[in-house]
Amino acid sequence: MGFCGCGKSTLAQSLAKISGSVVISSDIVRKGLAGIDCCQHHFEDTDQGIYSPEMTQNTYQAMYAQAEDALKEGYSVILDATFLKEHQRKQAEECARRNNAGFVILEVKLTPELAQKRLEKRLDKPSVSDGRWEVYLKQIKALEPLAVQPNHVIIDSSKSTDKQLLTYWNFLNPIKENEVVMPNFDVKDMSLAALGKKRVDWAGREMKTLSLIKERFEKEKPFKGIRIAACLHITTETANLGLVLKAGGADLTLCASNPLSTQDETAAALVEHGINTFAIHGENNESYYRHIAAALDAKPQLTVDDGADLVATLHSQRTELLNGILGGTEETTTGVIRLRALADSGKLRYPIIAVNDAKTKYMFDNRYGTGQSTLDGITRATNFLWASKTVVVVGYGWCGHGVAMRAKGMGAHIIVTEVDPVKALEAVMDGFSVMPMAEAAKLGDIFITVTGDKHVIDKDHFKVMKDGATLANSGHFNSEINIPALESLSCGKDTIRPSVEEYKMKDGRRIYLLGEGRLINLAAAEGHPAAVMDMSFANQALSLEYLVKNHTKLEKKVYAVPEEIDRAVAATKLASLNISIDTLSAEQIKYLSSWQEGT
Template sequence: MTAPISQQLSDADLLEDGQRKMEWARQHMPILESLREDFERSQPFAGEVIGMAMHVEAKTAILAETLAAGGAEVAITGCNPLSTHDDVSVALDAVEGVTSYAKRGVDGDEYYEAMEAVIGHEPTITVDDGGDLVFAIHEEYPELIETIVGGCEETTTGVHRLRAMADDGELDYPMFAVNDTPMKRLFDNVHGTGESSLASIAMTTNLAWAGKTVVVAGFGYCGKGVARKADGQNANVIVTEVEPRRALEAHMEGYDVKPMHEAAAEGDVFITTTGNRDVIVADHFDQMDDGVVLANAGHFDVEIDLDALGEKAVDSYEARDGMQAYEMDDGRRIHVLAEGRLVNLATPVSLGHPVEVMDQSFGVQAVSVRELVEHGEEYDAGVHDVPDELDEEVAKIKLEAEGVDIDALSDEQEEYMNSWQHGT
């Protein structure tokens, strides 16, 4: 079993740096602070073991310590080899009730070894970002499923994988699709992915957005956020899509919509957000101008065909920290950020989504875990929507923290909205 990160890296400076990052995040996460106060009083997770595979950075650490404050034993590792902040992992491992196995820059074997270490705690609840923990349990440790109450999935890619698994009859415990709630999609996917992806790209490249042609692959919630934020920074935006209604939506919102083989010849920066593989492939590289930048804002490193790019290149070198240049035989250079991994979390300077955004998403995670503990027996194996009242609960906490008051329906309005008998 892999040793916890604190045993691998004992540097006191890492601990102090991680604690400082967590304290800053904690100050700006009023939803989790409110839930933590409630959890500390009620101890809803007493006796539960929560296994987590997440991006281990400061905001995630606050979620983990919030669950631990509610009585859980928490074991956590990373869900991406490059997204862990080692100082935060060290600090999180020092939190009572939490064991962190996450470490940045691990290879494939080390990544799954850490995942198995989390599973070794025999979790009764799983909290995942991308689905790797759920799949590892089903494939390698099915004997644990009988004692697992359920789980929560954070991201679009993971929900897609879980639904496919459920369709094949292979998902053996209930999973909440946290990604699909309004409090996640409307803020995390749009504002979080949009802002953090562009910020990471700008900091890694030190280039401006104004005047650039930015090609956004995919116009789901994440793609909408990236396109909107790039447009807001005076870039020219081209959207590529395979789904006709999303393509039409992008067109009606004023973006150029083109197939990738045409966009490839026009873009300065390419950002994939599809969650699918082979979005930018060999033929596209042939069309690209010298100096283009390729980045992936989807979950896994399969959207850009790096094998094909490597085969085409006559030379490859690190142009900047976190940016690999591939030189073609005609002298053109194509640059890839973060090894094609999640750009807003895997570049050396990336910090992930803004703190306030993740407070909302992780608030939904926390109340979803509470729902599983309190009512897990009511959910069959499969993928479930988070009950709307839980999403609304988190929104109300946020509004109160922001000092925002809203109207309430009168009894007459409630009756009108719920009656089919009222007409013109």
């Protein structure tokens, strides 16, 4: 389907070549019914003559009849028509179903400017189509928009359609056997799907808590008929969460929560698993937000966010969708801070569970996960030896703890900078040097920011850094290091190796920025190990289930993960590690809940 001039007939012919399908074109059928030479233009008003509503109705009926005949003979059929009206699309679908055929809507899109150029070009050439710019404008008005459905695929005919078609054809085959419903997607390369599936399976082996939840969800289907939009790092661990939600009956759409963290093979594997996926590694800002918009186009009832970009977009640009949302979850510290600010301003429009604040999340994911994977990212980017290096850890929260602990274990000298006196004192007691950044800047070999704050390494700090100082961020956004200030001080920039940019200072020093200042553990490595994401995502899955069951009782606030979920995740994780623990005796329960017994 698509407006005139968008390229659907060309596409239909290409698809017919790949698939051996029969193409039934409304232009040819219409002119055949009217007894007109199909290759001659027959310009008439949209509501007149061969374009009258009756003729259009007859044309579509004739197309369905021809399609039935072809399907009965075992052919696949491509119906090439505008399909502006919902009833026309429904009748086509019924025709397919009656004949046990799969059904997919390929919507061909092109910008109006390009469509106009194409229409003008073909005006004086023989063509079966009578499409003109004025007809195109009327079609835009007449279009009944498509209800969101999983078998609706958009093809951008300004790009290479052959590549897009090959990708889709790989999906159309299983549809014929009634197995797969084609998802919506925009990923880099579907040929990476087989590799991605292996990697997703590999991560899944370390995610035992999530597997147990999946087994239950498969039976209970807590998300049956529920649309979920999730903006998360598109990694193998997220893919496993996606499979759990899908097993629970969800209609899931995923988009990336960071332009550099997407694993393209994982994105392709997700599509092959039937999950709508919009994510391309290294995408620019425009594509990043277009993909968020695509996830919202699915009209979600539940949202899953990591950093709150999805929720912020909903509350600023897609407010018409807010009434349909039951609730949401947020994965990370920075997102929770943004959402609390939204709630405090009285503007949050649905309940959100702060998954980050579950003990089984931040004590493990932020500490052990970020600790290990941040060092992994820096090591992969630089191949540095940690032993003997002076590492400045900026922020001694949960992530800072993990990073400092692991760097110390590798033989580095650690300096911590903080603004919170309690955290600073803790760092001192943990055996680390603590000082202001103005001092630490002169001493560090490697700087790692994990504050969730802005410009914690700033212009004055760059000015006093050593030649060769290396900067990495593992906090959520790429604003912790003041990159524009670094650029203003430098007289040149060079990519030394993947994820390593050299900034040449005007005084001859060199400063290295890793991963464009974005989360280094995801930009240069694979993010947290699966075993730790197992707990974070178990909290996600169970919190989403909780929202489905309890949303009517919840207010428009940011909620903590219910204690029973946190404890259940810890107990299941222990069981999966074959570790059992003691339980309180009756005497101990009584003792711990009384005040009478003393020395």
